[in-house]
Amino acid sequence: MAKSKQTGSKAAGAAAKVLGAKSTGSKSKTAAGSTLIQSKTIKESTSTKAASAASNVLRDGRTSKNSKTAAGSALSQKVKGTKK
Secondary structure (H helix, E strand, O other), X not given: OOOOOOOOHHHHHHHHHHHHOOOOOHHHHHHHHHHHHOOOOOOOOOOHHHHHHHHXXXXXXXXXXXXXXXXXXXXXXXXXXXXX
């Protein structure tokens, strides 16, 4: 099944800021990296590992707004029922 979602410019910008921040945790960076990759193509989907990291980021109260934006974008692009 083809994926029809692509990362928007707001989420891509947030992901870039997350990746550039020195104090950002590894789970936030994993989710942001997945988000940024998907900003250029609709052929990619979020891996199970990145989706798990994104889920943890969204549940963690200490994460920044940019981290949560990137994580939400990554999680929304996870294709259900697939392992990648």
